[in-house]
Amino acid sequence: MVELPKGLEKKYESASEILNSYNKFRVISHYDGDGISAASVLALTLMRENKGFHARFVSKLPENLPKDIPIILTDIGNSQLEDIKKIDEPVIVLDHHKVDEDVESEDEEHVFINPHNHGINGSDEVCGATLALILSMIYDKKNVSLSLYGLAGAAADKQNIEGFIGLNESLLKDALDEKEITENVGLFIDGKNIRDALLKACDPYFPGISGREKEIDRILEDVDIDHETPVDDVSSKAERKLNTLLVLSLLERDIPSHVIDSIRGPHYSSKRYGLSVDILYKLLNSTARTKQAGLGMSICLGDKNAFKKAEEIRESYRDEMIERLHSLEDDGPIEKENIQYFFEEKKERKGELAGLSMLYIFDQSKPTLGVCELENNVDISARGTKKLVNNGLDLGKLCREISEKFGGSGGGHDIASGSRVPIDKRDDFLAEFDKAVGEVLG
Numbered sequence: 001m002v003e004l005p006k007g008l009e010k011k012y013e014s015a016s017e018i019l020n021s022y023n024k025f026r027v028i029s030h031y032d033g034d035g036i037s038a039a040s041v042l043a044l045t046l047m048r049e050n051k052g053f054h055a056r057f058v059s060k061l062p063e064n065l066p067k068d069i070p071i072i073l074t075d076i077g078n079s080q081l082e083d084i085k086k087i088d089e090p091v092i093v094l095d096h097h098k099v100d101e102d103v104e105s106e107d108e109e110h111v112f113i114n115p116h117n118h119g120i121n122g123s124d125e126v127c128g129a130t131l132a133l134i135l136s137m138i139y140d141k142k143n144v145s146l147s148l149y150g151l152a153g154a155a156a157d158k159q160n161i162e163g164f165i166g167l168n169e170s171l172l173k174d175a176l177d178e179k180e181i182t183e184n185v186g187l188f189i190d191g192k193n194i195r196d197a198l199l200k201a202c203d204p205y206f207p208g209i210s211g212r213e214k215e216i217d218r219i220l221e222d223v224d225i226d227h228e229t230p231v232d233d234v235s236s237k238a239e240r241k242l243n244t245l246l247v248l249s250l251l252e253r254d255i256p257s258h259v260i261d262s263i264r265g266p267h268y269s270s271k272r273y274g275l276s277v278d279i280l281y282k283l284l285n286s287t288a289r290t291k292q293a294g295l296g297m298s299i300c301l302g303d304k305n306a307f308k309k310a311e312e313i314r315e316s317y318r319d320e321m322i323e324r325l326h327s328l329e330d331d332g333p334i335e336k337e338n339i340q341y342f343f344e345e346k347k348e349r350k351g352e353l354a355g356l357s358m359l360y361i362f363d364q365s366k367p368t369l370g371v372c373e374l375e376n377n378v379d380i381s382a383r384g385t386k387k388l389v390n391n392g393l394d395l396g397k398l399c400r401e402i403s404e405k406f407g408g409s410g411g412g413h414d415i416a417s418g419s420r421v422p423i424d425k426r427d428d429f430l431a432e433f434d435k436a437v438g439e440v441l442g
């Protein structure tokens, strides 16, 4: 079992006591892949005990929380702990988002589990779903069998870019030891067969290859792999050859080595549920993106039809992404002195597109902004690289300060952040952003 700092362990014991003492819960979770995984871990835990639950997904916590039965908040809540304290019913908050003030509760009926208050970095060491998995395993250690769902949440929050670390890693180790999860090394691509996997490879994205039939057929002929071969059945010799070709194509485009290293690595799967962490988190992200979190949760609860439906949603999303990435590859970004940007029509795609084009297509020395014009505002996603962040770039700070200056709002992480500003301030915002990045990186 994972080792926790003493203070955190005590909180988990109080939370487990609440689970034990009541028979019905409201689970309110964040509307994203991690939030769906977290709610699913709790739902499965409660179902095993014949306890009732009602799950709901929100992007923002409602002002007035229902006050009839105990509440469990997952992947959300840290910014509203003062209000949560006032609720009469027991409340457990399992949230890994960093907030400015650290609010603690004084009684055992309100349990606030925030890793940041215990020296654990919630941005990459533990997520909403793995915080929930720890509670589930403390409640009953046989719930290690739910590890797949915890790890999928961490992957959905991009906490495994260079492998799982911190508490996530300890949980993975437990799951491997208990044989709930198995490890296989391979390329991070998936599809009906190897050709389909390359046709639809958008993350990782291979410029000049992904989605391009002629090029893919040429490569598969080169490495002597039959088109119809399932990805997992490609011989290890052929897989290594294919990997070499893909790496070379990325090297030619000056893509940084840590990105190249991340195209191949360990895949984690659960035999019990017949699913891999990678596929599951991508399906959950697709359902969250299309506002069908309930469908995502149904997959985790074992609904085969939900799985099929989510696969179809993901399929069409991947087709759209490939098409957009091709056009970004062909047209390039709009260049300013210190930043580069592009316009995107679909709000929910701009962040991912900015991230992928930053890593795989555009100039690595400038942050990339995806700009989406809405009716009265523009929404902007900003993405950087690790190197830029190491050189002092903090996109979260820039997004917050510059959007506020123009009557908007924004914030986020140093490497990935977002802003919303009134539409008539679009060019002012971009000019100011360009100037500010120049001052930091100049």
Ligand SMILES: [Mn+2]
Pocket: 034, 035, 075, 096, 127, 128, 157
């Ligand atoms: Mn999360």
